Amino acid sequence: MIEPPVKRSFAGAVLDYLGTRYVGAGPETCSYTTQAIQIPMRDGIELAADFYEPELPHGERETPTGLILIQCCYGRGAGISFLNARVFAARGFQALFVSTRGTSGSGGVFDPGSNEQSDSQDIVVWMRQQPWYHGSFATLGPSYLGYSQWALLHDPPTDCVAAVIPVAPHDQAWHAWGTGSFRLDRASWSDMMSKRDDEKSSFLSRLANIPGLSFLRSPELERAVGGLPLEDSLQKYFGDRAPWLFEYLQHPDVDDVYWTSRRHHVALERAKIPILLISGWYDTFTTQTIHQFKYLHERGVNVSLIVGPWTHVQGSGLYSVPDKLDFLGEHLTKDGKYKHPPARIFVTGSEQWRSMPTWPPPTESKTLYLQENNSLGFKPPVPDASPASFIFDPLAPTPSIGGNQMSAGGRVDDSAYADRSDVLVFTSEPLSEDLEVLGALSVHLIHESDPPFADLFVRISEVDAYGVSHNITQLYRALEPSRDTSQPLILELQDCAHRFRVGTRVRLIVAGGSFPMYARSLGTVEDRVRSDKTVAQKHTVTISGGVSQLILPANPAD
Template sequence: MNKIVSIGPAPTSPLAAEEFVPMRDGVRLATDVYLPNGDAEPGDTILIRLPYDKSGTYTFIPLVAEYFMTRGYRVVAQDVRGKFRSEGETLLFVNEAYDGYDTIEWITRQRWSNGRVAMWGDSYYGYTQWAAVSTQHPALKAIAPRVTGTQLGEPVEHRSNDITRGVEWGVTYLYPLSYFHSQDAYFWELDLDRRPFSAQVEEVLAEIGSRSISYDQWFPRPVHLRRFPAGSPFDARPVPVLQTIGLWDNCAPLSWADVAEIEKRPVWAMNHFLRIEAMDHESFYLGDPADARVAERSVEQVRGELPRMLDAVLDFFEIFVRGKGSASDFPRVTWALAGTEEVRTSASWPPPGTVERTLFATSDGHLATAPDIAGTTARWVHDPADLVPSSVDNAFAFLLDQPDEAPIGDRDDVLVFTGDAVEQEVNLVGPVMARARIHSDGPVMDLFIRLLDVAPDGTALRIARGQVQLADASRPTAVEVDLGQLSYRLAPGHRLRVHVSSSDFPEFIPQPGTGEHPWSAVDVRRNLQSLMLGGDEPLMFTLSVLEES
């Protein structure tokens, strides 16, 4: 039986006064109000709505509030509906739009509010900002979502006419069992060697003595949640948005999908500002020294990191909340060139000066500028009993470990293709796409592609990745794999390498080889996977390179 740990709410910060704010249906949400120096005079407010305990140590909201108050902002931090001290049903995503509106309305009626509200936060509390935007409260003047997306946490949709679709994250079914089971948070370890995984969930729910509504809505028959009952946030009145994306954030594809939606709407694009940082979901940075990369950061460490996390946000709010300056005073795109200490700005992303370069995987294991003339087939075995392991225990904190992924390439079920060492630095800036023709003797095939930077000592850092699922793998099919966006300097003497596989476990739920649902499958079967090299449909990669004089 799994050992289950439950975590309840921490004590309210002595800097805050807790209020219980009524929503339109009478449910009251626990809300901490921080007033700088106890000043009850009207001022600008920053709202943070999150499910991770407004007073807890995981998101250190009291320290964030303290930092915001140094610039004169009132701060309102709220446990979302059904979480920790808040009343109501614990349910992912669906109540955040109108709960956000009602909370903003409540703020505007307080004597310490001047009627101007901004929102800030990461991940789920970045999502709550987009939800509030969808309801178009006139007092919401700007938002600053980090490492998030409007489709955060949505299970992969399996439609009968899909040729390809996404590969399901392992966290998809675990998240509603941990943070969204009930008011408290519950943590337990999935036994990765015991199938079906769904049976372990039932054991845990039986021990807790109650079910998770959100889990039951997603498994075994997913319900399409009405996240935005007032309409898509991108169809709402635009508000200025400073969007922060981490280059190593596992949720970055969701962020880039929102960027693509914004670019389709000229008025929204005019209000959109982008920060691209060399960090992961938990705000560990590539360039951090080893002694700064610790799983449990101290109060002193957190305080030391707040300026790089919040100063740009405060500068943004000065312009778009307080009206001190104009939009032209803030860079449209700010981007870190990973592998250097450079932070650059540009008017667009990718920045001007990028050109496409194409590389081809060849039968002798190279990445070359031209494909093999003759087509050949590379094969490997996907064995659900011996899966390619994920390189980190916590996918949200990839840069905490910055793992060497070279050893993964030693496995027989991983194809490896390596380029020549570059003689001069190469700035890889912009999108990376792969195209492959694949099939399997199993019914469903997952394809994982990882792009690595191999140093002269042989260690390999993953710099981009993507994955796709072929719904009917019985016949050869051309697929495209989006590997995301790069902003990375390949140093002289370094080489690019590609790893191709059919699993990345436990970060992604692996195919059992039988075509059954991977979460509930009991039996497993090995599959022989095939991929074309050379000929008319080679495995090829399109990268963006920033050329500079």
């Protein structure tokens, strides 16, 4: 039985009005109806969806502005539908809002990332058969919704004419194991997803698992993530929930066939349509979004990039609705007004937006050398400078403070690192002139660890005139035990755009872990997720001769 369309309620109109004021979307042009739909897949299961149809005023164009396809695993409730469907329907767009297989009324079993490629193709086939389909569509949605777009673009439909993809990965393996250590936000995300339809869970319990609200996170989950062996500890907590999490843990090799259906770099090779990418400097997927832009831009694809001073939740859509409306209006109707240059970048420190023809822009390298007495300087250190060292204890791991976490991330005061004995902190003298960095900073270290089974967490922060440190960019890497420690270890940090003002200081932070952002190194040859044996690791960095350096991509205009 097909449900009839339902007109927007008064309460819905009020919610849309208040939401519109918050996100700056501008005035509505119409109301809309919503129709519940079931979409058949090739294997017989059906996906639940809502179809939004604008109620166009008399005398307006006969057809809607365009059709937007949204695939979502987080339900179709008021909050998420406002940002991804309703705000567009109230401005003349059709929107098909589909729940991912195994979620929110859709049939089948939820297995993150594995079915989106085939299911999205089946949705498009079904759309083409509908009387309201006018021949083309665009795709939209952040995070997992964006991943679903990359899965569709693995085999791009010819009638898909544009895509808006904020804060989203195209490669699930890269996120889970790309550093060589397991990304533990996969556990908190899996906890949220496995409880999404649990009517017995309290409101606060469900709220606690929304990314960005870590202050409500379950202490039981925190204890499970901190337990050893990690896999056993998580198994006791999850029971039979989130079976995919344990598949992740059992496949640390990103090239394993398990990940094939969850990796969509092919989409970057095949996509030809205009694409708007949106990210934040403190998003959990920033590195992948920057990679997507560079790859597509080099191919000559019409791709635009916006990077703000945002976390994952902030970058998902709270501050970019006007850009999305302009972009979709331009590429669905050819009479919109999206005229921005390829890259629009927020430069922290100067706190201003910049328009650029590409990202990163041309820069010149400036080198800061690691010095004795925990300092950084523009001149090489003395030839006999003593090495610096610290000990990482897996049973008391160095904590994650801010940065690119799914929750509890962002630009924060990370001064506490300077007081820890398991962290090396190198800080420059106050700068005598502004220094602006644009792109990927790199750290070159002559480094060794005993035992050789170890990780490195490297961060660049800024210390202000009051001695308070705030993070800018970072990198995590599990080290190759057999590497040649006589050669520099080259670590390329995540891209950033930051202006160090006169009087501020550059700080380099080096640690052996960042927990609970990443599964800690246990210091042994054994599997880090299945062992409870731990060995403390002594890290040593050679300083003499200027062999350990921080390379800055400086703005040549400074």
